[in-house]
Amino acid sequence: MEEVKVFAPATVANVSCGFDVLGFCLDHVGDTVIVRKSNTPGVRITKIEGQELPLETKKNVAGVAVEALLEQIETPFGFEIEIEKGIKAGSGIGSSAASSAGAVVGVNALLGNPFSRNELIAFAMKGEELASGAAHADNVSPALLGGFTLVRCGKKPDVISLPAPTELFATIIHPKIELRTADARSVLKQSISLDKAIQQWGNVGALVSGLYTNNYKLISRALVDVIIEPERSILIPHFDELKATALAAGGLGGGISGSGPSLFTLSRGEKTAENVRQALIKSFEPHGIPFDTFVSKINTHGAKIV
């Protein structure tokens, strides 16, 4: 095999209560990454379509992710990478994670898969470090493993795959405003109240339980963020209105996707998720801010060779 094409999906990190630890994988929206063996050693980004992003390897998230992988294994050849961006950078649905995940999956395939999907996470995280200044695994984990994932903090990420109830569908609305991850992080208070933290970890535990038991009502009750959302939602225009609209249209719950500005809503059944999407369009259109919406099932396999 000399060349592979990888579809690397968008992802939702945080999932309301699970700031920095939970994430899930979207379907059919993502980046396409072509990885090709080359006689020239090293990694080159040869083409990026759909966005203006740096071609220089060390400034490109896919480039640094693949370089991290190649530090762990000797190869007699180099790699060329082409990226077709299907996810807008800065949208909050794991744009950098998708490119990083797609690239390491492609290189790993061309090497005969010496690394497991779980092992690839650490490499893809190097891309996240470049993109946001922090090596978070909450987008790359679902992008590589699919479904829902939980990342325990530690020196090395400890990533746990959680089940995705089959009737869960996500609705995404992306208000096209500029919102940098670094800015979204800077509004967060570094000190929080113990009482709120207790509520939050109760909700994380309840959400995980709901995922294992297909308990949609419990999932709905648990999708509450009392810590990050109140701080961060002020950066997203009409956030409260959008969230209320999604719930009124039948959504189980939702909130800011990653560090925003996209919002996610989880619903039971594709029809409800589509109803939510229509309601969000109707609510947001009058504000005159450009936006995108889509409905997605939960992708249970992650980045995939196509």
Next chain:
Amino acid sequence: MEEVKVFAPATVANVSCGFDVLGFCLDHVGDTVIVRKSNTPGVRITKIEGQELPLETKKNVAGVAVEALLEQIETPFGFEIEIEKGIKAGSGIGSSAASSAGAVVGVNALLGNPFSRNELIAFAMKGEELASGAAHADNVSPALLGGFTLVRCGKKPDVISLPAPTELFATIIHPKIELRTADARSVLKQSISLDKAIQQWGNVGALVSGLYTNNYKLISRALVDVIIEPERSILIPHFDELKATALAAGGLGGGISGSGPSLFTLSRGEKTAENVRQALIKSFEPHGIPFDTFVSKINTHGAKIV
């Protein structure tokens, strides 16, 4: 039926990472509560054996729990309650919760079980409010439902039953020192760092996942408390030594049971739990502080009519 005898088990609240939300039910150690119909209306505590505790209904946790139940249902008769304390008050393994749970289970049975076990939780919590000043459900929930439980915070407790892996066994060591719940709460900082909170809710999610998947290694990694234990363990003599001893003897993890002073350790298999117990005895005996130890399986049914 004119009289019932209820065995109400001891419980472990908090379970390391799950402060105020997680708990599990112990076996064979607990209070025995006899509830008898009486022609005199109202609730009377007629006898308490094994401890000096108030007989006055409004000062007794079982009394106030039953009174809370009787506010919701009319009865043509009253109740007499006898309590044989098998759990020392202030030991940190749910002494007040056991008496409250046992009493409401007994009264409910004599009334033909108009309330579900889940509905009894709110009544038993009134006993907890009397005992500690806060209406917590983290001991009464496992005492009533068995197994592991998770309590979502809210105006009404939202209690979720979690599975208990069959090979899990608990080792309890109770250093017989005085440690009031109110004092144990007063050492806690009301403001905590976001970073530590993230670690904690990652661990809560991981522990819940481990319980659903019988993943003992994950349970072990998740049994970490970075917030409460560092503050509260200073109140328990030789805590660090005891905890290290339990882990060295093969325990998966553990920490302070409830607000202490008891320590719990979870192990895979009864033999390991017994090894942990022996190691704890050997470690603690030289300190000259009286103590008790026992090993218990996880009780999956909670308080039981015997």
